[in-house]
Amino acid sequence: MKITATTLLLMCFCAKVWSQKLPNVQQVSLRAPANVKIDGKAVEWGNKLQAYNTATDVSYTIANDNETLYLIIQAADKYNINKIVNGGIKLNIQKNGSKTDAGSPSIQFPYMEKGARVSFLQRLDLTGKSKDEQNQMLDSVMQANNRKLKEKVKYIYVTGIPGVDSVLSIYNDQGIRVAHAFDVEKVYTAEIAISLKKLGLDIADVKKFAYHITINGGANKYSMGISFGPVTNDDGTANEEFSKQLNRLVEINAATTDFWGEYTVTK
Secondary structure: OOEEHHHHHHHHOOOOHHHHOOOOOOOOOOEOOOOOOOOOOOHHHOOOOOEEEOOOOEEEEEEEOOOEEEEEEEEOOHHHHHHHHHHOEEEEEEOOOOOOOOOOOEEEEEEOOOOOOOOOOOOOOOOOOOHHHHHHHHHHHHHHHHHHHHHHOOEEEEEOOOOOOOEEEOOOOOOEEEEEEEOOOOOEEEEEEEEOHHHOOOOOOOOEEEEEEEEOOOOOOOOOOOOOOOEEOOOOOEOHHHHHHHHHHHHHHHOOEEEEEEEEOOO
């Protein structure tokens, strides 16, 4: 792929001011909103999540009500979104509080059949367009991307929960609900809701547990397989150093990333 250094700098600039103000890992337990819906939207969460994790480049909130544990994750970087959808978010709950996945139940969403991949419309030239035209184009892209999610992502992958099949339909009666969607700003939101009973947790038990959130990358069968050839400056001369930096960025972005946190079910 031939591309100029200036264009790449613009493409790679994706830091969000709001995310920089959040802690790296959620610091508090939180009751879920009374009107919570699993629909891939963060409206009932006030469109503001509790933490922004730099290792995974996602914002997230973990919360509970009397019966359910909720995880909501948002990503804004297009490369990270592709990694998330194609590789999946995996949530492990370790009830004994230790930072090990051994024996812990896990839920992975999205989960696609082997070899399946999906890509999304992310770049959009709004130059010279009126506000109404811009809104119409953004809405069209959002709808197209959400259709792809609906068409391609149909499964959840579950381990360590007795009586629950490993590969589960996103529409199920096993106490596991999921949803994901893009908004008009091309921000991706994924939600996972799991019955506390399925996780061996109870609203009456206030013991702290550990959770492990993993964004699967190139280490699994969903490897992005992306690399860049020569990168040129605006005047057409080669920029070998920037080419190395870019491929390193892609390598990092394709890698599996993860983090641990602790949480206590709150009444």
